[in-house]
Structure formats: structure tokens, C-alpha cells
Amino acid sequence: MKRTVISLVVLITLFIIQDNVLYAQVKKGKPTKSKELLKCEKVSDSLIVVIQNLEAEISDIKGKNEGLSKENTDFLKQIESVKFLTVTNIKVENSPEGKTELTNKAKSVSKTTVLFEFMPNSIVPTGKKTVNVVLLDSKGKVVSPTNKKFKPISGNEDIACSAEMQVDYKEKAEKIKIGISHPKKLIPGKYKVEIYTNGYLSGRSDFVLE
Incomplete structure (x- = not known):
């Protein structure tokens, strides 16, 4: 890149000098010699080649910069990913009101755990x-949204949640249980559960009710 720029500067200088010589001759009414015109054309052709090489090098540098930018973004995402907790062994249980047995019938569900x-x-x-x-x-x-809202780290707006709970994290596997009460009857279909910890999406799961 540096050599190409130096070559470009040298050729531009030569081109300007040659052009000034030709201009001075024309101004004085002297006929221009074919050799001088050929020199000017050669310098001009060389300039075109150097400029093309420079454009190619600039394009290559842009491509490398874009690659580095993507690598930096991916690296930052990896760093960010270790800052929050991830949940595992997600299980969803649906039960009728006042009963312990589970059901997958939408009209019978009054609580989701x-x-x-x-x-x-x-x-x-x-x-x-x-x-x-x-x-x-x-x-x-x-x-079944509650009157509480929270702002996900990945979003710009507060969203409603179906349940909120303060959990004491102790860096060891402990089963956490959070219940969602349904004041209205659910309808058949596919449902999705998203679990957020301090605003970070920690895990998700889904289930189907008939």
C-alpha cells in the first residue's frame, strides 16, 4: 500500500512536469514533438495502472477491516454471553384449579408451573x-400478564411478564419453581416460555395445549 502511494505520487509529479513542458511549448507556439507526447502518454498509462492497483489494495483492506469488525463483534458477544446466567432442565407443568394432577387440556388449565x-x-x-x-x-x-414490567437487555422497551421472582443464586444446581396463575381460560395451541434473569434471556421452552 505504501509503495503504491509513493509510486502514485512520483507518477503524478512526472505527469505534471511533462504536462507543464508541453503547455509551455504550445504557449510559445512551438510544435510539440512526438517523443514528448509519447512520454506523457506513457506516464498517463502508468498512472492508470497505479490507480487501479491502489483501488484493488483499498478494496482488499476494506474487506479485511470488515472481517476484523465481524470478529470483534463475535468476540464481544462471547464476552457478553458469560456475564449472565443460563438455565437448563426447563420443565413446564399445567394443572387444573385445586388439583395436583397435570393436564394438557387448555380449558382445564388454571396454573402453569x-x-x-x-x-x-x-x-x-x-x-x-x-x-x-x-x-x-x-x-x-x-x-396472564402481571402489573409488573421489565426491560430486556436486548430490547428498547419494557415488556410485561407473566411472573416475577427474586432468586438467590448460589452457583450450584438448584431447582427453581415459578408459578403462573391464569384468571382466564387458555385456548388450544402452542405456547412459548421465556426466562429472563436480570434482563438477560437465560432460556426458553415451549409446549402445546389441546
Whole structure:
């Protein structure tokens, strides 16, 4: 790149000098010699080649910069991913009102219980964590929303949650249980559960009610 720029500067200088010589001759009424014109044309051709090479090098540098930018973005995402807790062994149980047996009949469900465990993460400090559970129907609408809202780290707006709970994270696998009460009858279809910890999406699962 540096050599190409130097070559370009030298050729531009030569071209200007040659052009000035030709201009001076024309101004004085002297006929221009074919050799001088050929020199000017050669310098001009060389300039075109150098400029093309420079454009190719600039394009190559842009491509490398874009690649580095993507690598940096991916690296930052990896760093960011270790800052929050991830949940595992997600299980969803639906039960009728006042009964312990489970059901997959939408009209019979009065409570949904979400069970999960935090995956150990030594980077995340132990202590109280706010867990928000969002239950979504097949149309993406929040089911049985509470009067509490939270702002996901990846979003710009507050969203309603179906349940919220303060959990004491102790860096070891412990079964967490969060219940969602349904004041209205659910309808058959596919449902999705999203679990957020301090605003970060920690895990998701889905289930179907008949």
C-alpha cells in the first residue's frame, strides 16, 4: 500500500512536469514533438495502472477491516454471553384449579408451573437475581400478564411478564419453581416460555395445549 502511494505520487509529479513542458511549448507556439507526447502518454498509462492497483489494495483492506469488525463483534458477544446466567432442565407443568394432577387440556388449565435450574457460572456474582417469566401464546401475546414490567437487555422497551421472582443464586444446581396463575381460560395451541434473569434471556421452552 505504501509503495503504491509513493509510486502514485512520483507518477503524478512526472505527469505534471511533462504536462507543464508541453503547455509551455504550445504557449510559445512551438510544435510539440512526438517523443514528448509519447512520454506523457506513457506516464498517463502508468498512472492508470497505479490507480487501479491502489483501488484493488483499498478494496482488499476494506474487506479485511470488515472481517476484523465481524470478529470483534463475535468476540464481544462471547464476552457478553458469560456475564449472565443460563438455565437448563426447563420443565413446564399445567394443572387444573385445586388439583395436583397435570393436564394438557387448555380449558382445564388454571396454573402453569415453570421449573428450571441455573447452570453454574463462576463469573456471575452470587446473590439475589430477578427472574422474569414470560408466557407467550401462538400469536406472540403475553399470557396472564402481571402489573409488573421489565426491560430486556436486548430490547428498547419494557415488556410485561407473566411472573416475577427474586432468586438467590448460589452457583450450584438448584431447582427453581415459578408459578403462573391464569384468571382466564387458555385456548388450544402452542405456547412459548421465556426466562429472563436480570434482563438477560437465560432460556426458553415451549409446549402445546389441546
